[in-house]
Amino acid sequence: MSATFLGMPGSFPNNAEKAVQNSQLRYNLRKATHTIRGRRASVVGELPDWQELRAAGKAIKDETLRHLDRYLLQLEEAVTDAGGHVHWARDAAEANRIVTDLVKATGETEVVKVKSMATQEIGLNEALAEHGIAAYETDLAELIVQLGDDFPSHILVPAIHRNRAEIREIFLDRMGDAPEGLTDEPAALTEAARLHLRERFLRSKVAISGANFMVAETGTLVVLESEGNGRMCLSLPETLISVVGIEKLVPSWRDLEVFLQLLPRSSTGERMNPYTSTWTGSAEGQEFHLVLLDNGRTGVLADEVGRQALRCIRCSACLNVCPVYERAGGHAYGSVYPGPIGAILTPQLRGMGSDLDASLPYASSLCGACFEACPVAIDIPEVLVHLRAEAPHGAAERAGMRLAGWVFGDRARLAGVQRLASRLRKLVPKRLPGPLSAWTDTRDLPDIPEEPFRDWWEREERHGRP
Amino acid sequence: MGAREEILGRIRQAVRGAPEVEIPRGYRTAPPVDDLAGLFAERVRDYRAIVHVLPAAEVPAAITELVRGRRMVIPDGLPPEWSEGAEPAGGSLAELDAADGVVTGCAVAIAETGTIVLDTGPGQGTRAQTLVPDYHLCVVLAGQIVAGVPEAVARLDPSRPLTWISGPSATSDIELNRVEGVHGPRTLEVIVST
Amino acid sequence: MRVALFLTCVNDTLFPGTGKAVVSLLRRLGCEVDFPAAQTCCGQMHLNTGYPQEGVRLARHFTEVFAGYEAVVVPSGSCAAMIREQYPKLVKPGSKGAAAVGRVVPRVHELTEFLLDVLKVEDVGAYFPHRVTYHPTCHSLRGLHLGDRPVRLLGRVRGLELVQLPGAEECCGFGGTFAMKNAAVSAAMGADKARNVLGTGAEVLCAADNSCLMHIGGTLARQKTGVRVMHIAEILAATEAGG
Incomplete structure (x- = not known):
């Protein structure tokens, strides 16, 4: 994983200590996480077969990972047969180079983007900027973050740390075309974003996306979203480039029947998100490029205990139920992947060489709420404890633990x-x-x-x- | 070695000796629903869309009532009686943007989740046609409604571009308050033809 | 029935009253109680802080000490969860001591499980005329899945008024060494838990784990709230005669 995203630079406990003292942040996070917790619980409770869906989701992802080589090759063939182009990227630099070259080949200097964790992970916007290409985020929360020169702090709601008054100020200061007399009503702020992006959607020639799922059997990509910015980016531009982690695969088309139930209910707490788009290769004559991203994932795959983190479908249910996330906020994790899943994913993708990354496995009271909420049953506490054993320990702590072990030995x-x-x-x-x-x-x-x-x-x- | 071979090699190395996986599919694939149209209508309404449940014979007149005199995008293959009285809009992006709305049928609808799926087939328009106009009127035939997600997935053709629609476009990005109407059509009106 | 008490190192050292209460309660219910003196610690602190080798050593020690008993009672949801959930993974199948783990672990019961599932008693004859609220603790709730067992037991205590704790299922912020390593977040969680406890108007906060109570109780005491914390065993052991 590249080091472009730093968020807060200190160790997790130091970052969290600062965040805990920020009462506005505490209030915003508490309100938001408790709201979504309630919504999730209600729509999950509606399905009598939730545990069966969860077991299936877990197993489908495990099967994918077990034969990831085979499924990736199958995907590549299906996408190519459907008129798409497939590229492979070992790391962030290679992925950024591929995307930059593809955009340059179109002659365009502006691209629109659908919210994508993978492109944040590799620092794509910054890489494009170095080559004179401007990337415009179109998801409302991403727009708030981008306009505010800020960092995302949540997987699903990247601006969860901002309240309506703060968002209004960011729009008035930075948007350029914010309506006069803009109020802090969410509806008014949303309308301002719609107007701001409308022209750009209609004229953009190149879009960049991620994907929630890729189907090996059919070569189909799937994006779930709410606002319609995804549909704008996926269907209007002449060229679409999707950067997707290699673990986002599912083997068969049928498998979507499981994930299209698990993801929306776990994520936004809805029976279904407003829009889901699926496309296979070149759709309606569009030029389509798929960039398959490793960037540390194969390293995670090699860890027998840690590899379950690759089941993650980025729903953010674990963040929303986590008492530590609720108080520390997303920035304290210093990664695009905050919360419990970030605490196990980031140290595996980046290693534990820095104070921050070495402190992440300890950013949990091991209360187990994340495991219970996880729609693909990632045993996050198990992986945390596993990583703690691999984390560097201070000399004083080592001595103390040895002494305690000696005392308890008899x-x-x-x-x-x-x-x-x-x-x-x-x-x-x-x-x-x-x-x-x-x-x-x-x-x-x-x-x-x-x-x-x-x-x-x-x-x-x-x-x-x- | 190229990136492709190197990544595949790393994967093979990483999973060597890992156990094989059985996929349990104990979830419901065809949940029993007595009144598909009723449940579908209720669930679509939950998204704050406008829903009418009408006998098939009354549908054309109801559509005419809604589209008369309005500049509507009329997709290829739409039954002519589903756009009577509308003024056809042009097909450029600018014209789509200026249109009053779009009227379509659908490929499948899901009762449990209140979802409509479009597959760009006859009467369903291109993806742009159902996205850019601010108003989407969708006619759902009773026989197109299935109970749950698994039946819908089974009916759909993955080689076609699909758009699953559950209510008007929305966001919860500001304090997790749901606001209907962002970039997609801000009004979704559904006629269920029984 | 002859039972061995695994009191846990925290209770043995800091909360002997809980141990005495468990002994008195089990004897009242007709059990013969033994406290194997060689017992020390289950190893949870070492495992969860990143020192699995010490954890394995202590797991083997535990299984040696308790090998001869048909039932082992643990008045701590967290330590019971450590033994039941973690030992089988920690002492790898085929390694030294794995067979003993396989034999001993199924005989280990958390106290309220033992009362309801093994002794099959819901009314233990206790009397405790106070307003009490109950914090379920994470490892009891999500590790051992104790469910409503403690609440059922408390519900049968004469004189006891049980009040629901808002946000009961949320972690108190103890988390073992988490309380030290992430003190700020731990304290913030503890403060929120203490606020919820105070909101109930209860005189006593009860749980099946003294570690969590040490943290919440320490917070309540620092704020001079006057709310007492008590292990569930101490409430269940209280009688009209004994007070």
Whole structure:
């Protein structure tokens, strides 16, 4: 994964500490995540076969990953047969080079974009800009982020950290053609975005998208969206370039019957999102290029425990139920993939060489809400714990853990420590020094008892029951 | 080595020895629904679309009532009685943008999710024709309605470009407040012909 | 019935009252209780902080200590989940101690599971005339799937008024070493949980896990709220005679 997206540069705990103090952010995030939690729960509850769909979704993705080579080749053949062109990119630089060359070949210097995590991951907009090509984001939230020179903080709702008043200000300052007297009513802000983008949609010759799914059997690509900006980009321009991670495959057309139920309900909390577009190769005479992106995915695939992260269909249900995400916000994760899924995906794609990436597996209380909400049953806590074992540990922590292991290794050593603590119980200060202050800054310590349970038990056993 | 071969090689290396997978398909493929048209209408209304459920014989008159005197995009292959009274709009993007609306049929409709699917077949228009105008009037025949997503997927032809429509265009990008009407048609009106 | 008590290192060291309550409760229900003195820690802290080798050692130690018992009772949802959910994965099939894990793990019960599923008692004869709210704790809820077992037990306690905790299923922010490594987020979660507890007007916050209670209770105490925290065993052990 390229390092173009940094978000906040510090470690997760430092970033989160700043975010926690931002009461506006806390309020915006709480309101938004709780709203969508309720919607998701209600439409998921409507389906009596949700767990069966979930089990099928998980297995279909596992099957895809198990034979990813075969399915990619099948996809390539089907797309090519349908008049499309397939390109392969080992990493971000290669993908950016391919897309840049394709755009240059059209002679255009402007492209419209549909929201795509993959192109954010590789920093495509910045790469295009270096070659004099302007990329215009057309999803409302992406537009808010792009106009505000900001970073996305959520997979589905990238501007979730902004409230209506902030968005109005961004539009007035940056849009150029914001209507006079623009209010902060969501309907008015939406209308402003519609007017701002309308002309651009009608005149753009090149569009860039990602895809939610690719069907190996038929060569079909699938994009789910709400606003119609996706349909504008996918169907009006003469040339369409889609950059898609190699794990976005499903084997057969039939498999969509599972994912078109799982994704909208998990994502926007709707029975179905307003628009889903599917196309196969060159549709209605359009020039179509598919760029298949590895960029670290094959490395994730090689990890027996971690590879389940590649099942992810980017629904963001895990973010919306995560108590840590709700308080830390998306920027603290320093990656296009925030929240619980980001905490397992980013360190696998980028490695754990930086303080930030090494701190991500610890950005969870392991409460398990993410696993429960995940429509493809990614056991995020399991992967977090797995990555923690591979993460670099500080010397002090290593020593402390070794000491604790030694104490727990034998009952006499444990009893010795317990008795020592009981003897010193009156001396423990209310506020502890150094790193231990992390506890006592906000919480009292429990009183240390006069004796541990084991001493009471031994005495009771010796003297008979009361 | 080219990128293609290198990526395929990395994949083969990565999955060597991984277990084979069985796909359990215990979910419902044909949920029992008594009143398909009724459920479909209810679910489309939930998206704040306008819905009429009418006997087939009354449909042409109802359409005429809605399109009379308006500049409508009339797709190839649309039954003539579904656009009587409308003024046909031209086919350029500018003309589509200036049109009052588009009237179409559909390929399949899904009751549980309130979804209409267009496949650019006769009477369904090109993708641009059903996207650019601000008003979309769609006629759904009772026999086109299936209960759930699996039956719809089975009926559809993946080689055709498909557009699944569930209500008017919408966004929830501002504080997760749903606002109907962004770039796609801001008004969706559906006539269910029974 | 003869049962072994795995009290957990946290309870043994910091909350002996919980251990005494479990002993008294189980004896009242006719069990013969043993506390194998060689027990130490289940290994969860090591595993979850990224030290699986120590976790494996402690898992093997646990299974050796409890190998001879037909039932092991654990008054901690989190430690019970560690043993039941993690041990079989941690001590890899075929490796040293795996067979013992296979034998011991199915006999390990969290306290409320043991009462309802093994002893099949819902009314344990307790008396506790106070307004109580219950926090389900994540590993009890989503790890062990305890469901409404604790609430059913509390519902049969005479004099006890049980009030629903808003946002009950949301994590309190303890998370083991998470409470130290991500102290700011942990404290923010704890503060929200404490606010919800206060909103119920309960005198006592109850849970099946003292680790979470140590965190929420520490927050409530720092804010001088006067709300007590109690392990469910201590409520179930209380009787009219014994107070």
